[in-house]
Amino acid sequence: MQNYLKKHYPLLLSFCTPVIILLGYFIYRGFYPFGSSSVLTVDLGQQYIDFFAYFRQTLLQQPSAFFYSFSKALGGQMLGEYAYYLLSPFNLIFLLFPGKYLTAGCLVVLLLKYGLAGYTFGRLLQHKLKLRGLFIPTLATSYALMGWMIANQLNMLWLDAPIFLPLIVCGLYDLLQKKQSLGYVLTLSLMMIINYYMAYMICLFLGLFFIWYETNYRDLKQLRRDIWLFLSRSLLAVGCASLILLPTLYSLSTSKGQYTENSIHFKFEYAPLEMIAKFMIGAFNFEQMPKGLPNLFLGSLALFGFCLYFLSKKIAGKAKIAAFLVSAAFVLSLCFEPLDLLWHGMQFPVWYPYRFSFVISFWMIFLAAIALKKNHFALKNWQTLCCLGLVGLGLGYIYFDIKKFDFASTLLLLITALFNVLILLLLTLPKSKVHKRLNPLAIYLVVCAELLANTAYSLNNISYLTQKEFEVPTKALANDAQILNDLDSSFYRTAQLYARTKNDGIAHDLNAGSYFSSALEKSIPDFYGQLGQPDGDNYVGYYNGTLISDALLGMKYLLYAKDEAELKTPTDEKLNVTSYRPDLIEYNKQVVGKTTSIYRDPYALSLGYAANKQLKKLPVLYDRPLTYQTNWLNAATGSSSKTKYFYAANFNEVVFQNTKKQTSLTGSFFKKTDLKDPAQIIFKFTPDTDDPYYLTLGPSLDQDNVTWYLGTQEYPAYKTFRHTVVLNPTTGNKGEEIILTAKFKKANLWLQNFVLYRLDKELALQKIEQLKQNELKILDHSANRIYGTIELTSKDQFMATTIPYDKGWHAKVDGQTVKIFKIQDTFLGLDLTPGTHTIELTYVPPYFYLGCLISLGSFLVLGLLYYKKR
Incomplete structure (x- = not known):
């Protein structure tokens, strides 16, 4: 030694x-x-x-x-x-x-x-x-x-x-x-x-x-x-x-x-x-x-x-x-x-x-x-x-x-x-x-x-997460993921209303709809930007769902963090709430845990469904997310383009503090009257029905420019976004006054795309139920294979999916290979004839086999060079 x-x-x-x-x-x-x-x-x-x-x-x-x-x-x-x-x-x-x-x-x-x-x-x-x-x-x-x-x-x-x-x-x-x-x-x-x-x-x-x-x-x-x-x-x-x-x-x-x-x-x-x-x-x-x-x-x-x-x-x-x-x-x-x-x-x-x-x-x-x-x-x-x-x-x-x-x-x-x-x-x-x-x-x-x-x-100039800040949400997410795994063996997606990071899904085997990576395909944030979700060049977050988007994307379960009023005993194990979704009352409360609850969406579609061929022509539409969701549902069901699900709602009263009053809100610019004093605008409305109400916010209304309050509490929502997003301030509160407050962070504020809507819940769910009648019944699935059956009832239909299009996907219909194509500039679609069909989708990375052959040949050449040198 x-x-x-x-x-x-x-x-x-x-x-x-x-x-x-x-x-x-x-x-x-x-x-x-x-x-x-x-x-x-x-x-x-x-x-x-x-x-x-x-x-x-x-x-x-x-x-x-x-x-x-x-x-x-x-x-x-x-x-x-x-x-x-x-x-x-x-x-x-x-x-x-x-x-x-x-x-x-x-x-x-x-x-x-x-x-x-x-x-x-x-x-x-x-x-x-x-x-x-x-x-x-x-x-x-x-x-x-x-x-x-x-x-x-x-x-x-x-x-x-x-x-x-x-x-x-x-x-x-x-x-x-x-x-x-x-x-x-x-x-x-x-x-x-x-x-x-x-x-x-x-x-x-x-x-x-x-x-x-x-x-x-x-x-x-x-x-x-x-x-x-x-x-x-x-x-x-x-x-x-x-x-x-x-x-x-x-x-x-x-x-x-x-x-x-x-x-x-x-x-x-x-x-x-x-x-x-x-x-x-x-x-x-x-x-x-x-x-x-x-x-x-x-x-x-x-x-x-x-x-x-x-x-x-x-x-x-x-x-x-x-x-x-x-x-x-x-x-x-x-x-x-x-x-x-x-x-x-x-x-x-x-x-x-x-x-x-x-x-x-x-x-x-x-x-x-x-x-x-x-x-x-x-x-x-x-x-x-x-x-x-x-x-x-x-x-x-x-x-x-x-x-x-x-x-x-x-x-x-x-x-x-x-x-x-x-x-x-x-x-x-x-x-x-x-x-x-x-x-x-x-x-x-x-x-x-x-x-x-x-x-x-x-x-010493850098701050670090404490072990508790990592451990508490990790434990909650792991527990919810295990409950869902024991509860449901089918394929489903899960929306998060609390999160540690945007990559909780891959960390805990949850199809959560959110992601953060330098290698994120560009088509995904582009789609999220149309849907009303936060997006960037390298991240997306599915935090601002509606009854329609949850259903169409197959968000079967939603993970919810209890607020202080719901906790039986006070705890310092706080979870980061990403979204406020009172429309959860339309879903079924499936599991109640110590700090979280799991809701089941009975309207959620499968990965694939029979859609009208109008969906192939659905145009790209940014900064009008509720119009995009309307167009998607109408095109998929073959409904008239004039069919509406979201109706603009008015505020009963608007209070302007330290800024000049304006009769028009959407698209208006507001400036502080006195630059030294704080300024805010208070919006009040009383719902006429128990339907969900949704509020759209343009990118100028992010955390850099304004702080939002619902009542006296800061509005729990994802703070940064580059396209118009959708919030859900109330559901089931007919006759109760709802107060929203926008507190200025700068000298001026632009109410970009600021519109309040009411959803016609009954009509929307009726159309979604129409799609559920002919959805893909998944019989077997893994990470890179989907196998199931689907029935088409009309020659005007094709099989639409919410699987992102990728050349690596290969499709077999009734045992025969068929071509796939892109729909909505995002997803994978298949042309099928009327009737019941067996569908098998498998994924192999493009050029993987070619790469393996080149690598094998290169290693053989390297071996020959080594043998020659010896």
């Missing part, structure tokens, strides 16, 4: 040092299981943690959901989601952490990823750059705890890239020096499979790295050989990963690919000198997440080593020139819009800008390692003065313009300067026997202290 430790301690320390530093910080912050907090924040708490729960569920209970899931909004392919979120081998660790313990699993995975990033970089330093001793874990820890890693701790799915990048570069060295293809092809293809997005950035970096590397070529013959090896083996890696890449490419064409920037502005996004501030300690906070500067912190040793690369006389001039040109390209990429777009796949990132900066940090630390090794980790006096001058200029620039940087402070500047001076002193001290023995240890300890300081000052 002693011999083993003596030989391998640099790599063991490269792994353990980042783990110990981060573990110490996690314990200090009280992250679960060391306290009441958790590692969940921003997207890790609102998105990724639910994908990890879905991953567990798929592997342990429902393998068919690997390809397709109806928990993804109304349904959607999942292979693209796996390719972006879930193919990291580290995710297997989550199998050991069920339910509320998933947060502890996140902490374990984070520690492992930090440790392995240090370990793989340490291997690169040891095996390719031939570093020895404590200098390996010192630089490896600088890499593992660089600013990008700390800032993107919450983006766990990206942290595999810094682990694999050193391995890929090791493989590239073996490829170009020893003609060994296996390591390079396997590590690069694995990175493409694990996360194609970060792999794309690594591929761009490899092209620049290869240009620098080839400054050492001996002759043109070797250069041509190296170019051939690099290009051919890189393409072979793409081939090996094709089983994932090809289906993912199709997925991107229906989701993120439709948001690609068409116009490019040749401009600098900010003054390039500003990025200097990101080399100081603690240069990260919440404001840096949506629109900040690139995360470039490396620590003093790596920064001075990078400068030394260009100051050292022991490094060839042509290598310096190539390194300078590559570095200049990186600097431009960090501030020049066209290059920034290129690194992000021609799409501006939504939050977390300059996501590729980890490759730049790798580049700088890599060059620093080369320079420090060649100079024996020592600076000459003139080199020290140069570094000191650069530091002084940089810190001086930040100090005199400190108000520009929301993360900077005089204290942080002093701490940064202190570590800079300490490292410069240790690199410049006279060499003696004692110095040679103690200096590596001193540098190691100072670097660790500096990295710990940056970690603490950066992450």
Whole structure:
């Protein structure tokens, strides 16, 4: 054991040092299981943690959901989601952490990823750059705890890239020096499979790295050989990963690919000198997440080593020139819009800008390692003065313009300067026997202290969910999901009136109609925008249903959180209410729990139904959701286009406070009379019937502009939306006065699409019952297969579904393959003849089999190359 430790301690320390530093910080912050907090924040708490729960569920209970899931909004392919979120081998660790313990699993995975990033970089330093001793874990820890890693701790799915990048570069060295293809092809293809997005950035970096590397070529013959090896083996890696890449490419064409920037502005996004501030300690906070500067912190040793690369006389001039040109390209990429777009796949990132900066940090630390090794980790006096001058200029620039940087402070500047001076002193001290023995240890300890300081000052600026905030709604949702699973084995959708996140559905195997993902198909938010539900480029929420939309989309069950008046005993286990739906009284209360109730919608349709062919011609209609729902129901039933279900209702009284009175409400602009005082408009109405009443709100009436109150309580509704949404202020309150209040948040308010409607419940339910007479009777179902029977009574009918259209769906009618087509610009439809038919729908990801064949062929070629080399 002693011999083993003596030989391998640099790599063991490269792994353990980042783990110990981060573990110490996690314990200090009280992250679960060391306290009441958790590692969940921003997207890790609102998105990724639910994908990890879905991953567990798929592997342990429902393998068919690997390809397709109806928990993804109304349904959607999942292979693209796996390719972006879930193919990291580290995710297997989550199998050991069920339910509320998933947060502890996140902490374990984070520690492992930090440790392995240090370990793989340490291997690169040891095996390719031939570093020895404590200098390996010192630089490896600088890499593992660089600013990008700390800032993107919450983006766990990206942290595999810094682990694999050193391995890929090791493989590239073996490829170009020893003609060994296996390591390079396997590590690069694995990175493409694990996360194609970060792999794309690594591929761009490899092209620049290869240009620098080839400054050492001996002759043109070797250069041509190296170019051939690099290009051919890189393409072979793409081939090996094709089983994932090809289906993912199709997925991107229906989701993120439709948001690609068409116009490019040749401009600098900010003054390039500003990025200097990101080399100081603690240069990260919440404001840096949506629109900040690139995360470039490396620590003093790596920064001075990078400068030394260009100051050292022991490094060839042509290598310096190539390194300078590559570095200049990186600097431009960090501030020049066209290059920034290129690194992000021609799409501006939504939050977390300059996501590729980890490759730049790798580049700088890599060059620093080369320079420090060649100079024996020592600076000459003139080199020290140069570094000191650069530091002084940089810190001086930040100090005199400190108000520009929301993360900077005089204290942080002093701490940064202190570590800079300490490292410069240790690199410049006279060499003696004692110095040679103690200096590596001193540098190691100072670097660790500096990295710990940056970690603490950066992450202290971020707030995290408590363990209770995660555990309470997770427990309630898991309990309701289990009740429904025991109660009903048929296919159904479930609407949520309380939620933890928009991804509760995939986390708990509920077809909940809501979803949040970067790979959400564009047609789904487009449809939600017409229906009157909150939507965005990467999310939808089914929170504002009506009796008609619930029925047509098959929302058979609704999950409701009890209010304080309904709770038998007071509790502090509050659930986040997403919607107020008094029209629940029209449904059957199925189950009553401790804090929640489950309602059953007796009018909910199946996934498919016999619809009139008028539905094929239903036009797209934004910002008139109740008109769209009317048109849908009329077209499906073959009713006259003049048939109405929603009737405009008037307010009995409107009170204007600190704003001028206007006779017309809808579409009117209101301004505060006195800008210093609060303003509000009070709307009063008394329902004439017990029918449900619905209120439409245009996007100008979101949380940024107004706060809504129902009576004296703030209206419980989803706060953000970009198209007109529908609220349900009252049902069954005939003769009772209802009071709505709009409190201004700004100096003016636009009542965009502000209309109150009454639903003719009897007529609407009559039409819905007509559709239920000929709905698809599902006999068997799984995540990627629907089997059942349906009867059509007229040649003017076809089979409509609420399954989102996707080329991966294949249909058989009475055993014969038939074509599918798109209806409503969203869903899947089938042409059928009158009579009773057996329907089988199966889903296979487009290009999956082709991708498998290409991958198989590529692995065979790789095997032949390996056999030939042996």
